[in-house]
Amino acid sequence: MSARSGSHARAAWRTRTERLLSDRMTTSFSHDSARLAEAYDRLSDSQLEGGKRLVERMDLRPGERVLDVGCGTGRLARWIAERVAPGGSVVGIDPLADRIAIARARSPGISFEVGQAEDLGAFADGSFDAVCMSAVFHWVADRPKALAEARRVLRPGGRLGVTTLPRELMAASSVTAVVGPVLGRSPYAERVDLSKLAIASRGHTTSEIVTMVVESGLQLTELHVVRRTRVHASGRDLVDFLEASSFGNFMRMVPEEMWPSLRVDLAAAFEASRGPEGVAIADYGMVFVARRV
Numbered sequence: 001m002s003a004r005s006g007s008h009a010r011a012a013w014r015t016r017t018e019r020l021l022s023d024r025m026t027t028s029f030s031h032d033s034a035r036l037a038e039a040y041d042r043l044s045d046s047q048l049e050g051g052k053r054l055v056e057r058m059d060l061r062p063g064e065r066v067l068d069v070g071c072g073t074g075r076l077a078r079w080i081a082e083r084v085a086p087g088g089s090v091v092g093i094d095p096l097a098d099r100i101a102i103a104r105a106r107s108p109g110i111s112f113e114v115g116q117a118e119d120l121g122a123f124a125d126g127s128f129d130a131v132c133m134s135a136v137f138h139w140v141a142d143r144p145k146a147l148a149e150a151r152r153v154l155r156p157g158g159r160l161g162v163t164t165l166p167r168e169l170m171a172a173s174s175v176t177a178v179v180g181p182v183l184g185r186s187p188y189a190e191r192v193d194l195s196k197l198a199i200a201s202r203g204h205t206t207s208e209i210v211t212m213v214v215e216s217g218l219q220l221t222e223l224h225v226v227r228r229t230r231v232h233a234s235g236r237d238l239v240d241f242l243e244a245s246s247f248g249n250f251m252r253m254v255p256e257e258m259w260p261s262l263r264v265d266l267a268a269a270f271e272a273s274r275g276p277e278g279v280a281i282a283d284y285g286m287v288f289v290a291r292r293v
Contacts, residue, residue, distance in 0.1 A: 070136025
């Protein structure tokens with residue numbers, strides 16, 4: 001193969017990868033483990049900071065009751081609890097039992113339960129002043145149902161805050177730019193199954209999300225698309241975070257026996273972008289707040 005044809009092949013692979021990163025993938029919650037949950041708790045500082053910025057836009061007040069949907073290991077829920085004290089309370093739900101176990105162990109005074117955004121049947125109508133979905137909406141299988149459930153459990157005037165991924169900008173992510181070329185070379189190109197690729201790749205476009213919110217009966221009060229930069233200590237830490245934040249789905253686009261070598265190759269590729277503060281990745285996030293009228 002000539003250098004020119006090889007370059008064209010790599011470019012075609014990147015284009016295919018970018019398209020598939022924007023498509024709706026099937027994500028399994030069955031691959032999580034105690035190891036991944038611990039790694040997520042250790043490596044999710046940047047995600048926690050994004051959650052804090054979302055909560056600040058929700059204008060929480062002392063005495064309010066808040067539901068944290070997709071609470072993970074409970075780090076954001078603990079911060080929210082400080083914001084609504086005294087007199088307020090926080091309930092966290094997450095579909096991953098290992099993460100709920102960590103949240104319960106490290107968050108005395110906060111209630112955590114295994115549960116999903118599409119089924120909030122454990123909670124009465126109008127039982128919360130605010131519902132938070134930080135970095136979780138793109139993982140939800142039935143988003144209109146999740147919005148309807150959030151509206152139901154909110155009291156009139158209650159707020160829903162969401163951070164998610166605008167699908168139209170997935171190809172502009174640093175992760176896409178790094179992962180595509182690695183998967184496009186041997187030995188991965190011959191054995192990769194891109195239908196299993198999961199880098200939080202299940203987002204909707206901005207206009208689709210706005211339509212869903214409006215159709216749910218919630219009133220959209222603000223919406224922002226922002227460029228985000230997240231810094232990790234090393235390329236290996238970044239790969240570990242991608243695997244932990246996707247609850248074990250990230251590596252499954254290649255056979256299991258290739259996972260060790262893929263981790264090494266991806267860590268090296270990310271490490272090549274190291275700057276003065278560490279290994280930085282950039283992408284675009286969508287933030288919106290809606291109100292039950």
